[in-house]
Amino acid sequence: METLNYxxxxxxxxxxxxxxxxxxxxxxxxxxxxxxxxxxxSECEVDIRTAAEGFGEIxxxxxxxxxxxxxxxGLKFSINDGGARPDTVALRLAQAVxxxxxxxx
Amino acid sequence: MTTWDxxxxxxxxxxxxxxxxxxxxxxxxxxxxxxLEAVIRPGDRVCLEGDNQKQADLLATALAAVNREKIHDLHxxxxxxxxxxxxxxxELGIARRLDYAYSGPQSQRIAKLxxxxxxELGAVHTYLELFARYYVDLTPQVxxxxxxxxxxxxxLYTGPNTEDTPAIVEATAFKDGIVIAQVNEIxxxxxxxxxxxxxxxxxxxxxxxxxxxxxxxRDPGAITETQILTAMLAIKGIYAPYxxxxxxxxxxxxxxxxxxxLPTYGERLGLKGKVASHWALNPHPTLIPAIESGWxxxxxxxxxxxxxxxxxxxxxxxFFTGPDGSLRSNRAFSQVAGLYACDMFIGSTLQIxxxxxSSTVTADRVAGFGGAPNMxxxxxxxxHPSQPWLQAGKEADPDSPAALRRGRKLVxxxxxxxxxxxxxxxxxxxxxxxxxxxxKLDLAPVxxxxxxxxxxVTEEGIANLLLCRNNDEREHAIRGVAGxxxxxxxxxxxxxxxxxxxxxxxxxxxxxxxxxxxxxxxLAARSIKDLVRWSGDLYAPPSKFRNW
Amino acid sequence: MxxxxxxxxxxxxxxxxxxxxxxxxxxxxxxxxLLDANSFNEFIGPEWRETxxxxxxxxxxxxxxxGMIVGYGRLGGKPVLVAAQEGRFMGGAFGEIHGAKLxxxxxxARDMASVPVLILFDTGGVRLQEANAGELAIAEIMRALxxxxxxGVPVVxxxxxxxxxxxxxxxxxGCCSALAVSEQGRISVSGPEVIETNRGVEEFDSKxxxxxxxxxxxxxxxxxxxxxxxxxxxxxxxxxxxxYLIEHAPSMSLSTLESEQSRLAQRIERFGHCSDxxxxxxxxxxxxxxxxxxxxYREFAALANDLQEPRHDAR
Numbered sequence: 001m002e003t004l005n006y007x008x009x010x011x012x013x014x015x016x017x018x019x020x021x022x023x024x025x026x027x028x029x030x031x032x033x034x035x036x037x038x039x040x041x042s043e044c045e046v047d048i049r050t051a052a053e054g055f056g057e058i059x060x061x062x063x064x065x066x067x068x069x070x071x072x073x074g075l076k077f078s079i080n081d082g083g084a085r086p087d088t089v090a091l092r093l094a095q096a097v098x099x100x101x102x103x104x105x
Numbered sequence: 106m107t108t109w110d111x112x113x114x115x116x117x118x119x120x121x122x123x124x125x126x127x128x129x130x131x132x133x134x135x136x137x138x139x140x141l142e143a144v145i146r147p148g149d150r151v152c153l154e155g156d157n158q159k160q161a162d163l164l165a166t167a168l169a170a171v172n173r174e175k176i177h178d179l180h181x182x183x184x185x186x187x188x189x190x191x192x193x194x195x196e197l198g199i200a201r202r203l204d205y206a207y208s209g210p211q212s213q214r215i216a217k218l219x220x221x222x223x224x225e226l227g228a229v230h231t232y233l234e235l236f237a238r239y240y241v242d243l244t245p246q247v248x249x250x251x252x253x254x255x256x257x258x259x260x261l262y263t264g265p266n267t268e269d270t271p272a273i274v275e276a277t278a279f280k281d282g283i284v285i286a287q288v289n290e291i292x293x294x295x296x297x298x299x300x301x302x303x304x305x306x307x308x309x310x311x312x313x314x315x316x317x318x319x320x321x322x323r324d325p326g327a328i329t330e331t332q333i334l335t336a337m338l339a340i341k342g343i344y345a346p347y348x349x350x351x352x353x354x355x356x357x358x359x360x361x362x363x364x365x366x367l368p369t370y371g372e373r374l375g376l377k378g379k380v381a382s383h384w385a386l387n388p389h390p391t392l393i394p395a396i397e398s399g400w401x402x403x404x405x406x407x408x409x410x411x412x413x414x415x416x417x418x419x420x421x422x423x424f425f426t427g428p429d430g431s432l433r434s435n436r437a438f439s440q441v442a443g444l445y446a447c448d449m450f451i452g453s454t455l456q457i458x459x460x461x462x463s464s465t466v467t468a469d470r471v472a473g474f475g476g477a478p479n480m481x482x483x484x485x486x487x488x489h490p491s492q493p494w495l496q497a498g499k500e501a502d503p504d505s506p507a508a509l510r511r512g513r514k515l516v517x518x519x520x521x522x523x524x525x526x527x528x529x530x531x532x533x534x535x536x537x538x539x540x541x542x543x544x545k546l547d548l549a550p551v552x553x554x555x556x557x558x559x560x561x562v563t564e565e566g567i568a569n570l571l572l573c574r575n576n577d578e579r580e581h582a583i584r585g586v587a588g589x590x591x592x593x594x595x596x597x598x599x600x601x602x603x604x605x606x607x608x609x610x611x612x613x614x615x616x617x618x619x620x621x622x623x624x625x626x627x628l629a630a631r632s633i634k635d636l637v638r639w640s641g642d643l644y645a646p647p648s649k650f651r652n653w
Numbered sequence: 654m655x656x657x658x659x660x661x662x663x664x665x666x667x668x669x670x671x672x673x674x675x676x677x678x679x680x681x682x683x684x685x686x687l688l689d690a691n692s693f694n695e696f697i698g699p700e701w702r703e704t705x706x707x708x709x710x711x712x713x714x715x716x717x718x719x720g721m722i723v724g725y726g727r728l729g730g731k732p733v734l735v736a737a738q739e740g741r742f743m744g745g746a747f748g749e750i751h752g753a754k755l756x757x758x759x760x761x762a763r764d765m766a767s768v769p770v771l772i773l774f775d776t777g778g779v780r781l782q783e784a785n786a787g788e789l790a791i792a793e794i795m796r797a798l799x800x801x802x803x804x805g806v807p808v809v810x811x812x813x814x815x816x817x818x819x820x821x822x823x824x825x826x827g828c829c830s831a832l833a834v835s836e837q838g839r840i841s842v843s844g845p846e847v848i849e850t851n852r853g854v855e856e857f858d859s860k861x862x863x864x865x866x867x868x869x870x871x872x873x874x875x876x877x878x879x880x881x882x883x884x885x886x887x888x889x890x891x892x893x894x895x896x897y898l899i900e901h902a903p904s905m906s907l908s909t910l911e912s913e914q915s916r917l918a919q920r921i922e923r924f925g926h927c928s929d930x931x932x933x934x935x936x937x938x939x940x941x942x943x944x945x946x947x948x949x950y951r952e953f954a955a956l957a958n959d960l961q962e963p964r965h966d967a968r
Contacts, residue, residue, distance in 0.1 A: 001712050022699045025679055026716040027741040034699050034717055051714045052527060058589045078702075080714050085523040086589040087331045087564045091620060098621055326677075631677060634836075642947065648863040652676075653836045653870060653946055 004048040004056055006063045010073035013041035016102040023099060024092045031081040031089060035096040041074045046093075050081035062086050066093045075100065112281035119144045119247075119283050123307060130259040130302075131291065132309045137167035140307060141176070144283050145247050148178045151200075152245035152273050153191065156184040156232070156436065157207050157320050157475055158387075158408040159266045161251035163287040163311045165190040168249065173198050180204070182243045184232055184269050184436075186211050186473070187318075195223045204243055205473060206230045209320075212470035219471065219544050229471070229550060231478045233440040236269070239276035248277035248284045251315045254295050255288040259302035262295035265409035265417065265432035266317055270300060272437040278304035289314045296429035319411035319647050321387040323361035326632045331521050331564045334613065334623035336362035339451060339519055340371055342567045342616050343560055344380040347493040347515060351383045353443045353480045355452020359519045359562075361391040363451070365628040368398035385443040385480075388413040388424065388432070390646065393639045394629035396423055406432060407439040407476065416643035436476070443480040448493040449515040450480040451562075454552060455524065456532050459580045459592065461555030461570060463518055464537040471540065474552060481553035483514045497559055500571040513571065516553060519562040522588030529590035530563070531583065555579075561586055564620070565593070566612040573609060585610040672887050675813045676837045680722050680739035683773050686888035687811075687895065688726035688735065695724040697754060705748050707783035716742045719750040723758045725768070729896050732768050734758055740775030740816035747821055748780040752790020759797035762806045769807040769899045772829065777844065778820015791821030798828045799905070807831070807902030811891050812838035813884060817869070819844045830902035833882040833894035834871035836950070840879060841869040867930040867946055875957045876937060876945075877920065883957055885950040937961060 014037070024032040031050075039045060046063045066072075070093075077096065081089070122143040126136040141164075145151060153168060154161040169190040179200040186192060186208040194200040195218055204227035208215045218224045230238070239245065250273060253264035263270050278284050285307045286300075336359060343349065344363075354360040367381055382402040386392065388410045395401055404424055409417070409432050417424045417432045427433045443450065454463040465472050487494075494512030501513050520530050541549040561568045561583060568582040577600075585601040587593030604610045613620055630636045633650045675683060684693055697703050699717035708715050720742040725734050736755045738745040755772070762770045779787035798808055810829040812818045817839030818826050826832055826840055834840060843851075845859035858864060867873055875883040882898060884890040903909060927933045934942035937960045948956065 001709070001714065020698075020700055022681070022717065025739055025741045026714050030741070032699075032716060036700060049714065051712075055527065057594075061589050061594060078717070080716055082714050083527065085331075085521065085527055087521055087523065088329075091330055091623075094621060625677065626673065631674060638949075648861050651862045651866065653866050653872070 002050050002053040004059050006046045006060060008044050008067040009042055010044045010067060010071045012071040013073040014075050014097060014101055016100060018100045018102060021096055021099040023095045026080045026082045028082050029084055031079055031084040031092055033092045033096040034078040035100050036076045037074050038076050039074050044072045044075050046077045048079040048081060052083040058086055062089050066090060070094065070097045072097050116281040116283065120306060127307055129257060130306065130308045132307050134309055134312060137163065137309050138170045141168055142171050145176050147176060149246045150180045150182050150243060152248045153181060153183050154250040154269060154273060155187050156269055157209060158317055159251060159268055160188055160316045161249050161287055162188060162316045163309065164249040169193045171199060182245055184235060186215055192218060201225050202227060204228055204230065204235065206232045206235045207473040207475040209472055212472040216469055216471045229473050231474045232436055232476045233479045236272040236437050239272065244280045245277045246282045248273050248282060250274060250284060250286045252286050252288050254290050254292045255286060255308045256292055256295050259305035259308055260295050260298045261286055261300035261305060262297055263299040265414050265434060267299055267434045268408040268436045271435060274300050274304050287311050287315065297427040317411055321356055321389050321410045322650060323358055323391055324633055324650055325365055325391060325628055325630045325635065328358050328362050328628060330623045330625065332358045332362045333627055334564050334620050335359050335519050335562050336366050337370055337618050337623060338567055338613060338616060339363055339562050340366060341374060341618060342611055343517060345374060345376055347496055349380050349449045349493050349515065351447045352381060352449040353385045353447050355477060357453035359453050360451055364389060364391040364395055365630055367395040367400050368629040369627050385439050385447055388417055390636050390644055393636050393644060396420065397639050405439050405442055406434040407436040408434045411647050412645040415645065416640045419643050440476050440479050444484050445487055448491050449517065451517040451519055452477060452481065453520040454518055456535050457518060457530055457561065458532055458535050459583055461558040461583060462535060462551050463553045464535045464550060465552050466537040466540055466550045468536045468539050477552055481516050482557045497571055513559060515559050516557045517560040517562060518553065518558055522563050522565060522590050522593060531587040531590045531592035533592065563588060566610055569609050572607065578604065582609050672889065674886050675835060675888060675891050676815060676886050680737040680773065680775065684722055684735055684737045687892050688728055689730065693724055693726040695722060703750055705750050705783065707748060711782045713782065719748060720745060721751040721754045723754045734762050734768050734770045737773035738775040740814040743780055745776035745816040746778060746780035747776065747787040747790050748783040749786035749790060752787060752794060756790065756793045756797050759794065759801050763797065763801040763804055766804040766806060769809065770801065771895055772808065772810045774810055774812045774818040774822050774826060775814030775816045776818060776822035777816050778822060791824060794825055795828050798825065802830060802905035805904065807899050809895055809898040809902060811895060812840055813886060813891065831898040832880040833884045833891060833898060834874050834880040835884045835886045836871045837886055838871040839869040840874050863946065872945060872953060873930050876934060876961055878961055883954045
């Protein structure tokens with residue numbers, strides 16, 4: 001297992017008022033993302049435990065693009081990863097933000 | 106004095122040698138190997154029928170059991186190297202030289218035998234090329250073929266899986282070769298004549314039906330959200346703007362997703378009747394919902410598909426069927442149809458390089474080509490116009506006078522930027538190159554050449570290579586949809602942004618697609634059981650696909 | 654008669670949700686759509702991060718809820734306790750935390766003695782990496798389940814997930830007041846691969862999926878009385894089944910166990926000579942037993958009600 005942690009400044013606070021959501025499951029090629037509204041509005045953090053080691057650079061790039069696109073200020077994301085591909089990671093992160101902002105359940 | 110009938114006399118002597126084992130044309134299963142030992146001569150070119158679907162499995166086993174003192178150094182000229190027996194022939198020294206097209210399940214072992222020098226390789230072909238060479242320089246002296254039933258005269262009924270049989274038998278029978286058929290049963294009257302009896306020399310009744318691989322069955326249950334996203338991009342970004350009506354789909358979950366999105370997402374976009382109506386395609390079970398929803402006018406098939414026979418029989422307006430009601434497939438004709446009469450091929454692959462060349466070869470596997478390169482290539486001999494073909498030609502070459510401009514077939518590669526086990530789809534250099542070096546091949550096994558590819562679709566968007574004006578643009582169009590692979594992360598962001606502004610790269614948001622809409626609930630069928638329901642209980646999937 | 658014909662659920666506005674597949678859904682989606690809208694409250698939710706202490710030792714990824722979701726909510730306005738297994742995480746297998754959450758829920762049910770329990774099974778059995786803890790958990794769960802039933806709490810099992818209900822899950826299901834199963838659902842103790850490994854492929858070919866389903870699948874379990882209700886693979890059908898079974902759950906007593914014992918003895922006597930499920934269906938009086946697997950939900954549910962009345966007194 002490999003542990004990775006990224007902190008970013010986020011220009012905007014994530015919308016809505018939900019305190020937390022969880023999306024996805026931990027399975028081969030899949031992951032769960034727990035999003036919690038626990039940080040100051042201008043910050044976000046992504047904390048990852050992954051079964052696939054040696055993909056740090058890719059995670060860094062996926063997370064940076066995600067923060068740029070969605071600006072999830074105030075959210076802490078905790079991820080348990082079963083070796084998901086970057087497209088799945090990006091999708092789950094987007095789903096988590098969408099769910100906590102209340103667009104979809 | 107010159108004699109002009111040596112081959113005919115050789116043919117007669119082969120028939121005489123086989124006659125003691127036959128009653129009429131009929132040979133008992135127990136005498137199969139003895140018949141082959143009598144008829145085949147060392148060094149013969151032999152076609153053992155089998156492709157990515159049906160297999161002359163009884164004859165393969167019988168040939169692998171011949172005495173190698175009597176039969177050796179055969180030159181196998183066959184579509185598929187699929188059964189273990191096909192390679193046993195080389196390990197046992199019965200065969201030495203090989204010309205073939207496809208080796209899916211044996212791809213690893215064939216690489217070992219090639220590397221170990223057990224196989225002297227002629228070439229790896231496409232199906233159509235190999236069939237072509239049957240008529241020029243690889244004509245079989247003996248063809249070992251497979252059919253459903255035969256009558257006493259040797260008339261053969263191939264059933265829905267006609268596939269390669271006519272192409273093989275025509276070449277063999279009319280150039281003084283011997284044709285031996287295994288059949289599931291001998292009957293008084295065959296349901297229809299697929300191969301006339303006077304082209305067939307010997308018939309062996311098998312004790313079990315020949316094997317057919319359900320290669321074109323994709324379980325909708327395994328289609329991922331990302332695959333659905335790529336399918337949405339393809340439909341909205343390619344099918345719709347080009348108005349593609351005549352097409353072929355490869356095997357894979359991305360194209361299965363497209364088939365299952367036509368009646369839902371495609372319907373919503375108002376595309377019914379405007380795209381995807383005429384097909385060169387095997388009877389994919391995942392096409393059932395589109396057929397039932399009235400999208401599909403006509404389908405011609407290379408082969409059949411396990412479990413689809415009753416459904417096809419009940420939909421003769423859509424499929425090609427015989428007077429007996431069952432499907433008539435024909436690989437050679439369907440390949441020609443895919444090459445010349447389709448405006449688009451779309452399929453997935455394992456590796457794409459920076460020039461757009463693609464390959465399904467990995468370093469230790471030689472999977473062969475099958476038919477994809479014929480579908481996935483521009484037919485330079487094509488002369489009839491069609492809207493998508495003309496439009497693609499114009500995009501590639503806007504400045505030439507329209508009347509002198511060639512059209513282009515749309516050749517689309519579709520996939521996710523990372524495959525199984527996080528293996529990247531995009532690479533600097535194809536593994537096929539390494540393999541070519543290792544095996545000292547003249548050509549690296551490239552499935553679709555970069556200069557034939559017109560579009561690449563990934564979850565990152567669509568790269569339209571027709572609009573690229575130089576190699577640098579082309580490379581960056583590819584990098585631009587390569588996501589987080591090394592190739593993708595090596596892109597120049599500014600250049601990619603410029604390409605995006607010109608529509609060379611189109612992101613999901615450029616097409617008005619929200620990745621979060623890529624939901625499995627969009628699929629017209631989400632399980633094999635759903636497909637059965639769509640078919641009105643006519644589709645009977647093989648047991649391995651059931652969960653009931 | 655079993656009233657499992659689905660109506661569009663009044664408590665969910667979106668008809669596509671109530672007709673969406675139980676088999677495809679995650680454990681959380683099942684809980685959400687099974688219960689009245691927005692009524693679910695989770696105990697020890699993922700934010701507690703009560704994960705397995707064993708999986709890290711094997712360098713395996715954890716899940717924040719350890720694949721078991723427990724809590725309370727309302728069904729048709731009445732309170733229920735719910736446990737749901739996530740079949741895609743570790744095959745829904747029982748580990749220490751996973752099991753402890755269910756044990757705790759059942760003990761709470763016993764103490765309250767008035768709130769029914771729903772268990773949404775989706776499990777391959779005990780987690781290999783924490784086998785001892787998992788086996789102990791199975792025993793504790795069975796004890797807690799029986800104790801809850803003895804004070805009159807109905808415990809209803811729902812089976813229709815990808816992993817089926819195998820191993821210890823099959824044992825726990827056998828202790829429930831009643832079970833609902835869909836066609837896709839499977840209930841057994843030894844799984845197909847286990848049987849093949851131990852007894853040979855001639856005895857049981859685990860790759861023959863038609864054989865697997867006609868031996869362990871929902872239709873067969875319904876026909877031989879192993880499950881009381883045959884549900885359609887939709888959220889609404891499982892919801893209807895759960896409501897029905899809570900209302901009609903039999904009580905638990907010595908005489909219940911004795912009648913269950915005699916039912917099982919009769920089953921062996923009646924079907925012990927059969928070598929395939931199809932023989933059993935024929936003995937039950939099915940006119941075309943070979944066609945049973947192909948029957949649609951409504952046809953089969955009606956046929957099953959004709960062939961085999963559920964035996965509520967047993968169990």
